[in-house]
Amino acid sequence: MATRTPLMAGNWKMNLNHLEAIAHVQKLAFALNDKDHEAVEVAVLPPFTDLRSVQTLVDGDKLRIRYGAQDISAHDSGAYTGEVSGAMLAKLNCTYAVIGHSERRQYHNETDELCNAKVKAAYKHGLTPILCVGEGLDVRKAGNQVAHTLAQVDGALDGVPAEQVAGIVIAYEPVWAIGTGEVATPEDAQEVCGAVRGRLAELYGRETADSARIQYGGSVKAGNVAAIMAQPDVDGALVGGASLDVDEFVRIVRFRDQ
Numbered sequence: 001m002a003t004r005t006p007l008m009a010g011n012w013k014m015n016l017n018h019l020e021a022i023a024h025v026q027k028l029a030f031a032l033n034d035k036d037h038e039a040v041e042v043a044v045l046p047p048f049t050d051l052r053s054v055q056t057l058v059d060g061d062k063l064r065i066r067y068g069a070q071d072i073s074a075h076d077s078g079a080y081t082g083e084v085s086g087a088m089l090a091k092l093n094c095t096y097a098v099i100g101h102s103e104r105r106q107y108h109n110e111t112d113e114l115c116n117a118k119v120k121a122a123y124k125h126g127l128t129p130i131l132c133v134g135e136g137l138d139v140r141k142a143g144n145q146v147a148h149t150l151a152q153v154d155g156a157l158d159g160v161p162a163e164q165v166a167g168i169v170i171a172y173e174p175v176w177a178i179g180t181g182e183v184a185t186p187e188d189a190q191e192v193c194g195a196v197r198g199r200l201a202e203l204y205g206r207e208t209a210d211s212a213r214i215q216y217g218g219s220v221k222a223g224n225v226a227a228i229m230a231q232p233d234v235d236g237a238l239v240g241g242a243s244l245d246v247d248e249f250v251r252i253v254r255f256r257d258q
């Protein structure tokens with residue numbers, strides 16, 4: 001089985017301006033040591049307006065922190081007011097682009113079809129998608145979380161080749177656990193993360209499935225991360241609120257010590 005490096009990614013959402021971003025990343029870099037970076041990949045996902053400042057800091061100080069954007073346009077360039085292209089993000093040396101976060105699906109009506117176009121745009125420009133999937137409370141109550149989430153995976157990866165999927169990050173984020181303090185149990189997380197890996201194996205083969213990383217997201221904190229990370233198909237966390245607190249986020253990165 002492939003050895004997957006855990007990825008702890010802080011999704012700041014619409015928080016921290018570019019000056020606050022610099023202070024935050026400096027504090028985070030100071031708190032992390034070589035041992036942390038060898039064991040875990042650490043990434044931040046700031047608002048678009050912060051990315052140039054984060055890039056300058058990471059490059060200038062040769063930090064081992066990676067960064068990416070919270071969204072990406074499906075288009076390369078042109079008359080798409082308000083959008084940011086993959087080429088622009090690649091120019092900023094972004095590693096990641098979040099695609100299909102539930103807040104984009106909910107507030108901006110993003111569909112699986114659009115997510116699929118965004119996944120293809122990310123790969124076209126050398127970015128790694130962090131593809132977000134997961135069910136709402138009604139679906140969970142009906143017991144349909146696996147089927148719902150796998151349909152989102154199928155839709156977003158339609159036509160994406162195995163060699164690209166091998167490097168993808170898929171974040172399973174049950175919507176009812178996002179920002180609510182209600183974390184999924186480790187078994188809930190494993191049920192769906194395991195099913196997602198199973199689907200990747202069906203679609204692309206075992207080797208590809210074993211090399212893709214699957215994160216859990218939804219009210220992850222230092223106090224609950226270790227049990228979630230102990231699950232065999234959970235390879236990291238997409239952390240929202242707790243990533244805004246550097247000390248808490250560092251404790252999440254050090255999940256093995258919790």
Ligand SMILES: O=C[C@H](O)COP(=O)(O)O
Pocket residue numbers: 011101173177178179180181217218219220238239240241242
């Ligand atoms: O992208 C992160 C998720 O939406 C989780 O957010 P949260 O940790 O604040 O629940």
